[in-house]
Every structure is written in C-alpha cells, then in structure tokens.
Amino acid sequence: xxxxxxxxxxxxxxxxxxxxxxxxxxxxxxxxxxxxxxxxxxxxxxxxxxxxxxxxxxxxxxxxxxxxxxxxxxxxxxxxxxxxxxxxxxxxxxxxxxxxxxxxxxxxxxxxxxxxxxxxxxxxxxxxxxxxxxxxxxxxxxxxxxxxxxxxxxxxxxxxxxxxxxxxxxxxxxxxxxxxxxxxxxxxxxxxxxxxxxxxxxxxxxxxxxxxxxxxxxxxxxxxxxxxxxxxxxxxxxxxxxxxxxxxxxxxxxxxxxxxxxxxxxxxxxxxxxxxxxxxxxxxxxxxxxxxxxxxxxxxxxxxxxxxxxxxxxxxxxxxxxxxxxxxxxxxxxxxxxxxxxxxxxxxxxxxxxxxxxxxxxxxxxxxxxxxxxxx
Amino acid sequence: xxxxxxxxxxxxxxxxxxxxxxxxxxxxxxxxxxxxxxxxxxxxxxxxxxxxxxxxxxxxxxxxxxxxxxxxxxxxxxxxxxxxxxxxxxxxxxxxxxxxxxxxxxxxxxxxxxxxxxxxxxxxxxxxxxxxxxxxxxxxxxxxxxxxxxxxxxxxxxxxxxxxxxxxxxxxxxxxxxxxxxxxxxxxxxxxxxxxxxxxxxxxxxxxxxxxxxxxxxxxxxxxxxxxxxxxxxxxxxxxxxxxxxxxxxxxxxxxxxxxxxxxxxxxxxxxxxxxxxxxxxxxxxxxxxxxxxxxxxxxxxxxxxxxxxxxxxxxxxxxxxxxxxxxxxxxxxxxxxxxxxxxxxxxxxxxxxxxxxxxxxxxxxxxxxxxxxxx
Numbered sequence: 001x002x003x004x005x006x007x008x009x010x011x012x013x014x015x016x017x018x019x020x021x022x023x024x025x026x027x028x029x030x031x032x033x034x035x036x037x038x039x040x041x042x043x044x045x046x047x048x049x050x051x052x053x054x055x056x057x058x059x060x061x062x063x064x065x066x067x068x069x070x071x072x073x074x075x076x077x078x079x080x081x082x083x084x085x086x087x088x089x090x091x092x093x094x095x096x097x098x099x100x101x102x103x104x105x106x107x108x109x110x111x112x113x114x115x116x117x118x119x120x121x122x123x124x125x126x127x128x129x130x131x132x133x134x135x136x137x138x139x140x141x142x143x144x145x146x147x148x149x150x151x152x153x154x155x156x157x158x159x160x161x162x163x164x165x166x167x168x169x170x171x172x173x174x175x176x177x178x179x180x181x182x183x184x185x186x187x188x189x190x191x192x193x194x195x196x197x198x199x200x201x202x203x204x205x206x207x208x209x210x211x212x213x214x215x216x217x218x219x220x221x222x223x224x225x226x227x228x229x230x231x232x233x234x235x236x237x238x239x240x241x242x243x244x245x246x247x248x249x250x251x252x253x254x255x256x257x258x259x260x261x262x263x264x265x266x267x268x269x270x271x272x273x274x275x276x277x278x279x280x281x282x283x284x285x286x287x288x289x290x291x292x293x294x295x296x297x298x299x300x301x302x303x304x305x306x307x308x309x310x311x312x313x314x315x316x317x318x319x320x321x322x323x324x325x326x327x328x329x330x331x332x333x334x335x336x337x338x339x340x341x342x343x344x345x346x347x348x349x350x351x352x353x354x355x356x357x358x359x360x361x362x363x364x365x366x367x368x369x370x371x372x373x374x375x376x
Numbered sequence: 377x378x379x380x381x382x383x384x385x386x387x388x389x390x391x392x393x394x395x396x397x398x399x400x401x402x403x404x405x406x407x408x409x410x411x412x413x414x415x416x417x418x419x420x421x422x423x424x425x426x427x428x429x430x431x432x433x434x435x436x437x438x439x440x441x442x443x444x445x446x447x448x449x450x451x452x453x454x455x456x457x458x459x460x461x462x463x464x465x466x467x468x469x470x471x472x473x474x475x476x477x478x479x480x481x482x483x484x485x486x487x488x489x490x491x492x493x494x495x496x497x498x499x500x501x502x503x504x505x506x507x508x509x510x511x512x513x514x515x516x517x518x519x520x521x522x523x524x525x526x527x528x529x530x531x532x533x534x535x536x537x538x539x540x541x542x543x544x545x546x547x548x549x550x551x552x553x554x555x556x557x558x559x560x561x562x563x564x565x566x567x568x569x570x571x572x573x574x575x576x577x578x579x580x581x582x583x584x585x586x587x588x589x590x591x592x593x594x595x596x597x598x599x600x601x602x603x604x605x606x607x608x609x610x611x612x613x614x615x616x617x618x619x620x621x622x623x624x625x626x627x628x629x630x631x632x633x634x635x636x637x638x639x640x641x642x643x644x645x646x647x648x649x650x651x652x653x654x655x656x657x658x659x660x661x662x663x664x665x666x667x668x669x670x671x672x673x674x675x676x677x678x679x680x681x682x683x684x685x686x687x688x689x690x691x692x693x694x695x696x697x698x699x700x701x702x703x704x705x706x707x708x709x710x711x712x713x714x715x716x717x718x719x720x721x722x723x724x725x726x727x728x729x730x731x732x733x734x735x736x737x738x739x740x741x742x743x744x745x746x747x748x749x750x751x752x
Contacts, residue, residue, distance in 0.1 A: 051425070056504075071609050079450075231449075234448065235440055
C-alpha cells in the first residue's frame with residue numbers, strides 16, 4: 001500500500017470557506033499524483049467542527065456535490081483531533097476492495113459566527129463529567145503539565161524550548177501558520193498565562209486549512225511512499241478515569257502495535273511528527289513512543305536531539321504549535337510532512353536521508369490515538 | 377459474514393442521556409449474542425447531532441470510557457441520516473482484520489438546550505446554497521412531493537395511506553415511538569400543514585433512541601443472519617444540482633450494486649425497510665429499488681402490497697414515520713427489524729416466512745444512500 005499523491009493548503013487565518021479549502025487540497029493532491037479525479041474509487045473525509053462552527057454536517061455529500069455524476073462512496077469520520085489519522089486508517093481497510101482512495105482532512109475554525117471555537121473544541125472532551133465542571137482543554141493539559149513537572153522535576157524552560165524549536169522549524173515551512181513570524185525565547189517566556197503552568201506559547205493556534213492524500217494498492221512512481229503500518233487505539237476520555245496523567249495509554253498501545261506490524265522498533269525511526277497541541281504533549285509522546293524512558297524526554301530536548309539536524313528530528317514542519325492545528329486536517333498534515341521528508345522534497349527543512357517516519361495524532365486528552373509508519 | 381446479536385432501546389421522547397441510550401443498546405446486543413463485551417475487537421458508532429444538540433463530539437472516546445482498559449479501535453461515522461448504514465458498511469470492511477465488531481447508532485434529539493433541532497437537522501443539507509435560502513428539510517421534501525404528484529397525477533391521499541399503514545404497523549411494535557397511539561385517516565387528513573403538500577403526518581418525528589448490532593465472520597447459532605451485501609453511494613446534496621426530483625440516484629446506484637453483489641434481483645426480496653423520513657420518500661424508494669416502475673408505487677400502496685400480509689411488506693416496524701427517527705440509529709433500526717423478521721421473532725408484526733430482506737437508508741435529500749441485503 002502506497003501514498004501516490006499529497007496536497008495541502010497554507011494553514012492560518014484564511015479567507016476561504018470549508019468547501020474552498022477542501023477543493024484546493026483535493027486539486028493539489030490530484031496534481032501531485034498520477035491520477036485524474038475520475039480514477040478515485042472512494043473518498044474519506046475528516047472534519048471535526050463543521051457542525052458546531054460552520055453549520056455543515058454530512059460533509060461527504062458536499063464533496064459529492066463538487067464531483068457531480070461520480071457517485072462513489074464518500075465517508076465522513078470524526079474522532080476529534082485524531083479524525084484524519086483514523087480516516088487514513090479506515091481508508092486502508094477499503095484498499096482491498098477499491099484500488100485508489102483519497103483521504104481529505106479539513107477545518108475552518110476562524111471567522112465563524114455560530115459559536116465560540118473554545119466551546120466547540122471542548123466537545124472533544126467529556127461533556128457531562130469534565131466540560132460542565134469547567135475542564136476545557138487548556139485546563140486539562142495544565143493539570144497534565146503540573147503532574148509531569150512535579151513528578152520528574154522538570155521546569156517550564158523545557159516547554160519553552162519545545163515551543164521555540166517548533167517556531168524555528170515553521171520558519172522553514174512556507175505553508176505553516178506561523179511562517180516568518182519571528183519568535184524569541186523572551187517572547188515565549190513573557191507571553192500571557194493561559195492555565196498555569198501553560199502560557200500562550202504552549203498552546204497551538206486556531207487554524208484554517210486542508211490536506212488531501214491519495215493512496216493505492218500499487219507503486220506508480222519512484223517518489224511513492226510505502227505505508228508500513230497504521231493503528232488506532234482508544235482510552236477513557238475523562239481525566240477523572242485516568243490512573244496517571246503523565247502518559248497516554250492509547251499512544252503506547254497504538255505505537256507498540258504499529259511497530260510490531262511494520263517489524264521495526266523505535267530505533268528504526270528517522271523522523272517523527274507528534275501531536276503537540278500543547279507543548280507538554282510533545283514530551284509525553286516521545287516517551288510513550290519509546291524514543292526515551294519515562295521522564296527522559298527533557299534530556300532529548302536539551303541535547304538538541306529533536307532539531308532538524310539532530311539525532312531524531314521531531315516536527316520539522318513546525319508541529320501543531322507553529323505549522324498550525326486545523327483540527328480535522330492535522331493528522332494528514334503530519335503524514336504530508338513525512339511524505340515530503342521521505343521523498344527528500346522538504347527543502348530547507350529536509351532532514352538527512354530518512355528511511356522511516358512516524359506520525360502520532362491524538363484526539364481529546366489522549367482518548368483516541370492514530371499512529372502511522374511510512375517508509376521509502 | 378453474519379449478524380450474531382442485536383439490541384435496541386425503545387424509541388421516543390425519553391428521559392435518558394446520549395450515553396445512557398448507548399449503554400442500554402450495547403448491553404441488549406451483548407445479551408442477545410454469544411459474546412461477552414471483551415470478545416468485541418472494534419466498535420463503530422454512528423451519531424449525527426451529538427455536537428450541535430448535546431455538546432458531545434469524539435463520541436468514540438465516550439464509548440471507550442464505558443469500557444475502561446479495553447482500548448480497542450472505536451470509530452465515529454457521520455453521514456447525516458445515513459450514518460448508521462454507512463457505519464455498518466465500514467464495519468464489514470474491518471471484519472477481514474478483526475473477527476467480532478459492534479456497530480452502535482444513537483441519537484438524543486429531545487430535551488436538548490444548545491440549539492433548535494430543526495436548525496441542527498438542516499446541517500445535513502447544503503448550508504451555503506440551500507439552508508441560507510430557507511430550504512430546510514420539510515421544504516425540500518415538499519418540492520419533491522409537488523413535482524412527483526404533478527408528474528404522475530398522484531393525490532395526497534396516497535401519502536396519507538403511507539402514513540396510516542406505518543402507524544398501524546407501529547402499533548404492533550412495543551419499542552416504536554408511536555406504539556399505542558391510535559391514528560385514524562381523519563386525523564392524518566386534518567393535521568396541520570407543514571410545507572405544502574406535506575402535513576404533520578407526512579413527517580417523521582424527533583426521537584431519542586439507540587440500536588446496537590454485533591457482526592462477525594462466523595455463524596455461531598441458527599438464528600444468526602447472513603449479510604448478503606452492503607453498498608453505499610453518494611449524490612450532489614443541493615436540490616439546485618438535481619436534474620430530476622422524483623428519483624434518488626444514490627438509491628438506484630447503491631441498490632443495483634447491492635443486488636449484483638448478492639446475485640439476486642428485487643424479485644427475490646421478501647421484506648423491506650425504506651427511509652420514509654417524509655411519506656413521499658417511501659414512494660421514491662419503492663421505485664428506485666426496482667419494486668415497481670417509476671410512477672407506479674401508488675398502485676402498490678393502493679393494492680395493499682406493502683401491508684404486513686401483502687406481497688411485499690414495507691416497514692413492518694412502523695418505519696421512520698411511526699417507529700421513530702433517532703437519526704444516527706435509524707439505519708441500524710432498519711437492520712434490527714429485518715433481523716427480527718428473518719429470525720421469525722417479530723411477534724404480531726411477523727411477515728410470512730421471509731428469506732431475504734433489504735434496508736434503504738438515506739442521508740440528507742438523497743445525498744448518501746446505504747443499502748443492506750440480509751438473508752436467512
């Protein structure tokens with residue numbers, strides 16, 4: 001199973017509608033692939049907040065409206081911020097029946113009038129048990145950061161380094177939300193508090209954007225990328241049900257399964273995209289995926305291991321923090337970046353000769369996790 | 377591939393939450409099956425309006441919270457009113473990898489405070505092109521009814537008969553929304569106009585409810601039901617893009633593919649559940665599925681063919697009109713009924729010795745269609 005084409009839009013605060021973003025990513029993916037749109041046998045679309053923010057559910061049918069008389073199966077998947085890695089996973093299941101499949105992830109989060117994006121995003125958590133008690137996402141991740149920092153004796157400096165590195169990487173990515181926004185350590189340190197200990201620069205932004213990926217059962221060109229494995233796992237969503245806040249069980253399970261399916265270990269991975277919706281989650285991800293022992297990720301960060309020219313480059317596109325987080329597109333944006341890296345088409349942010357890349361995409365507070373392993 | 381267990385709640389205006397409804401259907405399906413919950417390898421959940429009406433997206437993770445330490449893949453599908461037949465179709469794709477899968481459909485439509493159900497349901501249509509011009513669902517189906525009635529010279533009496541028969545059937549179904557509500561032809565004829573020519577009794581109700589179905593790759597008991605085929609097709613969603621309002625192309629395509637996969641024709645079908653969200657759509661369905669020629673379904677209705685003891689019993693459970701329409705559960709409710717009929721467990725609404733049953737579940741104004749064929 002191969003990735004034969006990828007396309008995306010710029011991420012950011014854009015004056016384009018949900019439908020326009022979708023069309024642009026689809027067009028770019030087709031252009032990048034050996035296919036015409038009429039070669040596509042099925043489409044999976046990932047979108048999180050189309051209902052609450054854009055008044056548009058049944059988005060699969062809106063895509064059918066862009067492709068009149070094609071009438072193929074089009075399926076919408078929603079699993080919060082993990083929606084697009086889950087859509088990718090489900091599309092792979094269908095490759096046995098249909099040779100060419102497109103997966104689209106899209107989100108339009110800014111300039112919407114129906115409700116506040118913060119209240120809408122809270123729908124990814126447990127409404128009855130957490131949200132009604134005020135536990136919105138920045139507050140939940142603040143609890144995680146507090147417990148982690150206390151347990152391992154880590155200071156906020158480490159989180160600031162994560163933010164700084166992601167912004168530096170985004171400045172090499174012309175499609176990133178924060179491309180060419182100069183960010184200094186001082187700006188990060190002095191930014192306003194959101195939920196202690198997390199300040200503004202610990203949080204990913206509200207972004208608009210879309211990504212489309214085309215997969216098939218065949219290699220059509222040298223630059224096609226092999227799909228080594230794809231796994232999804234779930235966990236309880238309310239923090240009240242978690243024994244430990246310093247690790248995401250769903251990441252550990254899906255990661256271990258994905259390594260096993262691909263016949264590799266974490267040592268074989270050359271480049272990584274992790275789900276840094278808040279800086280603290282980048283630390284948890286590196287540990288849960290086995291790149292270091294629990295509590296040791298701060299050393300990887302201090303050592304410069306995660307830099308583009310480090311031992312294990314992490315989020316070379318800028319991550320959710322600085323590439324942006326158009327929620328329904330985020331998991332596919334990670335796959336887009338790994339494809340660019342493995343094709344050696346990543347320009348000034350190219351990591352050295354990678355063979356295998358991994359993406360980790362989580363929903364809610366680790367309630368869903370999708371792991372994808374790709375290889376040259 | 378087989379259906380090994382089915383469970384549902386009563387449909388209606390219920391004082392149970394989205395989570396409580398889900399749990400009850402899951403419990404009932406497990407009780408009806410040879411499995412324990414720990415035997416289930418993956419879950420698909422279909423829910424349409426959890427975000428807009430209940431403030432709860434990422435519902436797959438809420439289900440994971442009901443099953444701590446199980447951590448299996450759980451996927452949410454949303455394709456408007458066709459959500460649960462599409463979830464069923466996707467679950468079948470996964471059976472090659474995982475032997476036992478549960479599909480859950482659920483909707484909590486009454487007693488919600490976040491927004492009006494009518495505005496929420498409109499999210500199944502084209503927001504930009506139709507809804508913002510006032511084309512909510514009753515208005516769209518009224519246009520379809522007007523064109524159909526004019527083209528084929530059919531009067532509103534036929535639609536009244538459809539409503540009357542569905543209510544009569546529901547009175548034999550203790551779990552139906554309108555069980556034991558006596559409905560006369562006079563009540564139907566004199567009910568208030570909603571959108572001409574459709575009056576109140578042409579419209580399905582707002583219902584709460586849930587259904588769960590367990591499928592596997594093996595037959596475990598004599599009462600297990602064989603899955604003959606499952607197909608989904610899509611079409612443009614805006615009525616402005618349709619050449620003809622008197623037929624749903626997605627139904628025709630998915631239906632033809634499903635018959636072909638199963639190696640049968642419409643003549644082999646013994647009992648049918650169609651998507652009568654409005655009475656007019658029952659007429660379109662019978663024609664699009666090949667049970668009669670275009671414009672001829674009114675004759676089937678006048679002849680009594682669609683009665684429980686008729687030549688082709690239609691909606692023996694009462695249909696969306698009278699069994700109820702908890703949107704994310706509707707497609708699975710249709711499958712639940714066909715399973716009951718094929719198992720000969722349908723009690724006073726049992727049709728005579730059926731061998732093959734069909735369900736037709738549509739989303740929006742025919743923008744998505746899921747067809748399922750089941751056999752003894």
